[in-house]
Amino acid sequence: xxxxxxxxESGNAYKVRLILSLLELDYKTIQYDVTKGETRTxxxxxxxxxxxxxxxxxxxxxxxxxxxxxxxxxxxQDTKYFPTDTWQQAKIMEWLCFEQYSHEPFxxxxxxxxxxxxxxxxxxxxxxxxHEKGYAALQIMEDALVENDYLVGDSxxxxxxxxxxYTHKAQMGDFDMSRFPAIARWCERIEDxxxxxxxx
Amino acid sequence: xxxxxxxxESGNAYKVRLILSLLELDYKTIQYDVTKGETRTxxxxxxxxxxxxxxxxxxxxxxxxxxxxxxxxxxxQDTKYFPTDTWQQAKIMEWLCFEQYSHEPFxxxxxxxxxxxxxxxxxxxxxxxxHEKGYAALQIMEDALVENDYLVGDSxxxxxxxxxxYTHKAQMGDFDMSRFPAIARWCERIEDxxxxxxxx
Numbered sequence: 388x389x390x391x392x393x394x395x396e397s398g399n400a401y402k403v404r405l406i407l408s409l410l411e412l413d414y415k416t417i418q419y420d421v422t423k424g425e426t427r428t429x430x431x432x433x434x435x436x437x438x439x440x441x442x443x444x445x446x447x448x449x450x451x452x453x454x455x456x457x458x459x460x461x462x463x464q465d466t467k468y469f470p471t472d473t474w475q476q477a478k479i480m481e482w483l484c485f486e487q488y489s490h491e492p493f494x495x496x497x498x499x500x501x502x503x504x505x506x507x508x509x510x511x512x513x514x515x516x517x518h519e520k521g522y523a524a525l526q527i528m529e530d531a532l533v534e535n536d537y538l539v540g541d542s543x544x545x546x547x548x549x550x551x552x553y554t555h556k557a558q559m560g561d562f563d564m565s566r567f568p569a570i571a572r573w574c575e576r577i578e579d580x581x582x583x584x585x586x587x
Numbered sequence: 588x589x590x591x592x593x594x595x596e597s598g599n600a601y602k603v604r605l606i607l608s609l610l611e612l613d614y615k616t617i618q619y620d621v622t623k624g625e626t627r628t629x630x631x632x633x634x635x636x637x638x639x640x641x642x643x644x645x646x647x648x649x650x651x652x653x654x655x656x657x658x659x660x661x662x663x664q665d666t667k668y669f670p671t672d673t674w675q676q677a678k679i680m681e682w683l684c685f686e687q688y689s690h691e692p693f694x695x696x697x698x699x700x701x702x703x704x705x706x707x708x709x710x711x712x713x714x715x716x717x718h719e720k721g722y723a724a725l726q727i728m729e730d731a732l733v734e735n736d737y738l739v740g741d742s743x744x745x746x747x748x749x750x751x752x753y754t755h756k757a758q759m760g761d762f763d764m765s766r767f768p769a770i771a772r773w774c775e776r777i778e779d780x781x782x783x784x785x786x787x
Contacts, residue, residue, distance in 0.1 A: 438727060452681060454680065456684050457678075457680035457681040460676070460677060461674070474650070476661070477658075477660060481652060481657040484656050484683075484687060489640075491688075527637050
């Protein structure tokens with residue numbers, strides 16, 4: 388059976404559980420508490436991921452694949468979540484890169500600081516900058532979703548799965564999501580997908 | 588003709604010029620000085636990239652593609668730089684995500700702070716953290732390249748192009764690259780590739 392090296396608080400790990408559920412694939416999870424360094428142990432670094440991060444997807448034959456968006460790419464091959472048109476594929480890649488570089492480091496990190504760290508953490512000083520950059524990323528999504536039901540093409544792809552993960556929990560990082568009605572409607576469309584599972 | 592919306596100091600933009608050269612495709616460049624906000628003008632945001640970044644590749648029919656690694660993905664389709672085996676493709680995606688999330692934000696940003704900003708910039712305080720995380724990323728590459736000539740498979744792919752861009756200029760961010768002999772040999776292999784072009 389597939390094994391997800393997982394953390395329930397992680398939107399990146401949730402992307403993996405969500406695609407596996409949408410594809411009706413069985414899997415089990417192994418949980419790691421990243422705040423206790425459980426993905427930085429010698430055993431984890433040697434045997435699961437040298438980069439010390441979750442999620443990692445482990446196949447029955449032992450192969451390991453890290454990086455949530457790489458896992459989405461691989462699992463979605465030959466499914467409706469990854470179109471065959473190479474220009475649409477390129478636009479999906481553009482969104483996946485956007486997510487990792489211009490969205491997750493702000494939207495996800497604000498949530499992490501406000502929900503996972505002690506209330507007196509000095510990292511709360513980062514919140515105004517994280518909000519400024521996170522709102523910019525969310526506005527780019529909003530502008531795209533005013534015009535289209537999904538980020539690429541006319542149906543749900545791994546671009547939507549990747550961006551949905553942290554966007555639909557952005558309010559946990561104190562983002563005011565009432566500013567983004569097109570994002571709200573897009574979240575509802577994703578949540579209506581057969582075999583959708585919640586993050587928590 | 589293809590147009591690269593470009594900045595000569597950017598490793599991300601260099602990835603695009605390098606793949607176009609390797610594929611013997613003609614292109615012209617339009618230069619933007621990011622330190623002067625030239626990618627944040629109303630015109631640029633409206634007509635080239637809402638995310639205000641270079642590089643962007645513009646096709647003859649007007650289509651625009653942002654995100655260096657998405658551009659690599661699209662341009663390498665049906666070439667030797669992107670294998671047909673889907674597991675190898677997945678491992679390439681893993682490296683592309685690693686580059687954007689665990690390598691570029693440290694290795695490239697150290698170079699940016701030390702070469703593009705004034706010598707008295709307060710951002711120099713970030714250098715120790717950038718070095719710690721950048722060295723960790725470089726060590727992961729070194730470990731992979733001790734065992735293999737290229738990051739994925741037996742020949743050069745877009746994973747190598749993506750990682751090469753900032754790695755081969757890491758010394759400009761004060762990284763001591765003498766620690767990484769396997770990376771040095773890998774850089775030489777890439778530089779021996781027909782139609783290779785230098786960054787500067």
